[in-house]
Each structure stands twice: as C-alpha cells, then as structure tokens.
Amino acid sequence: MEDRERNRRPVRVFSFLVTCLFLAVAVGMSNGIGTFVSKINTITTNLDRAVDDLNTNVSYTDCPADADYSSKTTFNSKGMGGLYNMTKMFIDVIVKGDILMPGNLILS
Known part of the structure; x- marks a missing residue:
C-alpha cells in the first residue's frame, strides 16, 4: 500500500502545481493584467449599444385555432454518419477498452 x-x-504534486498555476493566471486576468477586463x-459596451439600436416594435399575430399539427417519426439520416463517427472517436478517447466487464453481456 505504501508503494x-x-x-x-x-x-x-503535479496536479497541485497545475491548479495553482491555473488559479494564478485566472486571478491575474481578472485583475486586468493583459487588458482582459477592459476587452470584456x-x-x-458594444453589445449594449447594439441592443439599444434594435427595433423593438414587434407585432404578434394570434395562432389559428383550427390549425392541424402532426408529428412524424421519420428523419433524414443525411449527415448522421459524421456525428456517429465523432461520437465514437470521443468515446474511444474517454473510455479505453471495453466498457462492459467480461460475462456481463448475454446474447440470446
């Protein structure tokens, strides 16, 4: 156990030093070193000015009471291959090897 x-x-020790370094950088940036605070x-200020210039005159209409809404269970699978591959690569990075322990998967 001692080994x-x-x-x-x-x-x-390495984790502690990295944490201290990260905190030191965060405190330094919050104090305005490197003009981080001035940039924020x-x-x-620019966002406030842009929002003030927006046209706030919005007209709403009533929803028609006789509208017929329906949902579908089909979807277009175009582009899902990339999402699947990215998800698989992400899981492979996080989880090394098989998730299930041997013998836990019962195929019938």
Whole structure:
C-alpha cells in the first residue's frame, strides 16, 4: 500500500502545481493584467449599444385555432454518419477498452 501511495505522490504534486498555476493566471486576468477586463468591458459596451439600436416594435399575430399539427417519426439520416463517427472517436478517447466487464453481456 505504501508503494502505491509513493507512486501517486508525484502525480498529486503535479496536479497541485497545475491548479495553482491555473488559479494564478485566472486571478491575474481578472485583475486586468493583459487588458482582459477592459476587452470584456468594451464588448459589453458594444453589445449594449447594439441592443439599444434594435427595433423593438414587434407585432404578434394570434395562432389559428383550427390549425392541424402532426408529428412524424421519420428523419433524414443525411449527415448522421459524421456525428456517429465523432461520437465514437470521443468515446474511444474517454473510455479505453471495453466498457462492459467480461460475462456481463448475454446474447440470446
């Protein structure tokens, strides 16, 4: 057990140092070092100005009471191959090897 703890010590120290570095950078950026805060304030000011210039005169119409709505269970599968491949690559990165333990999958 002591060997295991001794082997984990460098990983814990490294994790602690990376966390401290990340916090130091975050605090430094929040204090305005590198003009991060001033850039955020500029973006906020520009967004406020753009929203004030929007036309707020919106006219709504009533929904027709006799409208017939229906749903469908079909879908167009174009483009799903890319999503499937990206999802599989992501899961392969996160989960190494087979998720299920041997013997847990019963095929009938």
